[in-house]
Amino acid sequence: MGAALTVRDVRVARGGREVLVVDHLDVKPSEHLFVLGPNGAGKTTLLRLLAAVTRPDRGEVEVDGVPVRRLGLAERRRVGYVTQRPALLGTTVLSNVELPLRWRKVPRARRRTMALGALERLQVAHLAERPALALSGGEQQRVNLARSLACDPDLLLLDEPAAGLDTEARAIFFADLERALADRAVTTVQVTHRPEEALRHADRVVVLVDGAVRQVGTPEMINRMPADAAVATVVGYDNVLTARITPDGAVLVGEWPTGLATDGLGPGPAVVAAFANAVQVGPSGREGLPAVVRGVSPGRGHRVVLLDGRLPGGLVPLVAHLGIDAPAPAPGEAVSVRFDDALSAILRGR
Numbered sequence: 392m393g394a395a396l397t398v399r400d401v402r403v404a405r406g407g408r409e410v411l412v413v414d415h416l417d418v419k420p421s422e423h424l425f426v427l428g429p430n431g432a433g434k435t436t437l438l439r440l441l442a443a444v445t446r447p448d449r450g451e452v453e454v455d456g457v458p459v460r461r462l463g464l465a466e467r468r469r470v471g472y473v474t475q476r477p478a479l480l481g482t483t484v485l486s487n488v489e490l491p492l493r494w495r496k497v498p499r500a501r502r503r504t505m506a507l508g509a510l511e512r513l514q515v516a517h518l519a520e521r522p523a524l525a526l527s528g529g530e531q532q533r534v535n536l537a538r539s540l541a542c543d544p545d546l547l548l549l550d551e552p553a554a555g556l557d558t559e560a561r562a563i564f565f566a567d568l569e570r571a572l573a574d575r576a577v578t579t580v581q582v583t584h585r586p587e588e589a590l591r592h593a594d595r596v597v598v599l600v601d602g603a604v605r606q607v608g609t610p611e612m613i614n615r616m617p618a619d620a621a622v623a624t625v626v627g628y629d630n631v632l633t634a635r636i637t638p639d640g641a642v643l644v645g646e647w648p649t650g651l652a653t654d655g656l657g658p659g660p661a662v663v664a665a666f667a668n669a670v671q672v673g674p675s676g677r678e679g680l681p682a683v684v685r686g687v688s689p690g691r692g693h694r695v696v697l698l699d700g701r702l703p704g705g706l707v708p709l710v711a712h713l714g715i716d717a718p719a720p721a722p723g724e725a726v727s728v729r730f731d732d733a734l735s736a737i738l739r740g741r
């Protein structure tokens with residue numbers, strides 16, 4: 392069974408300011424947890440705490456109920472930590488992957504079998520005799536991961552393991568990683584700043600913004616009901632707008648009707664988070680938020696329309712995705728904008 396993790400009342404300061412605050416976080420045995428957040432959110436800081444590479448200024452991290460600072464060598468070896476940049480030695484790939492097994496005094500023949508097995512699982516067994524430092528960045532990342540997998544960890548911590556790969560190579564990398572882990576009971580915690588990866592591969596997602604946990608939930612939950620405007624932005628909502636809910640449940644942006652309504656939140660300040668394909672662009676004068684088209688460009692399977700919404704306090708940028716064959720407005724054209732409620736979230740807040 393994979394290891395269980397508990398983070399309790401943790402605080403970390405760097406350079407005289409608090410960069411991580413986690414009141415409580417549990418990771419269940421064999422769960423695949425993703426830590427999602429923008430640059431500088433504190434993701435690596437959290438992972439390094441879990442790996443016991445650094446200590447919190449306050450609070451505790453426990454693995455299976457034992458504080459990490461009290462873990463013995465054997466227990467520490469149950470934890471694999473895959474850093475963002477592969478730290479490989481100038482020897483062959485095989486000897487790199489065998490190294491931690493040698494430290495564990497695994498007999499030579501068995502060591503070789505285990506290392507080759509891990510390389511095979513990541514589709515890089517053919518590189519076994521090559522000098523590790525002569526590999527491409529993507530190959531090095533796979534070897535780096537194989538080195539951790541070879542030790543059969545109960546807890547695997549991965550810090551942007553596919554950093555530097557292009558979108559297609561990342562997708563293949565994650566598919567291979569998922570396959571490599573499929574028949575193992577291993578708990579994983581992975582750091583990413585890409586919402587699509589967290590939402591696709593996680594059992595649960597932790598969203599970190601400015602060093603604070605803003606939301607913990609299933610991908611479905613985080614995607615459909617982000618906790619606040621910051622989470623909505625991290626999740627990839629293209630339009631995040633300050634709004635107001637009227638006593639009869641209508642949702643207004645800049646006092647304009649949006650086509651959205653809610654009966655769950657009650658009147659007051661709110662936020663509308665809308666994916667680009669939720670934005671409906673109609674003729675000027677129709678009920679909705681008045682806007683002017685800034686530009687239209689081709690997207691992948693759609694057209695991207697950039698707009699300036701006209702609010703009493705100034706302009707607000709909006710992005711819409713329209714069907715590839717749908718009539719598109721021309722730059723400079725005045726239009727009105729509404730939102731499809733199936734692809735929008737209405738959040739409490741300002």
Ligand SMILES: Nc1ncnc2c1ncn2[C@@H]1O[C@H](COP(=O)(O)OP(=O)(O)OP(=O)(O)O)[C@@H](O)[C@H]1O
Binds near residue numbers: 406410431433437584
């Ligand atoms: N040694 C240090 N001294 C001062 N500030 C630090 C130090 N280490 C980290 N920080 C700051 O702590 C914050 C969190 O850093 P961290 O590396 O955990 O973020 P991250 O979410 O992993 O970012 P990225 O996605 O860019 O890797 C950042 O603002 C960073 O500048």
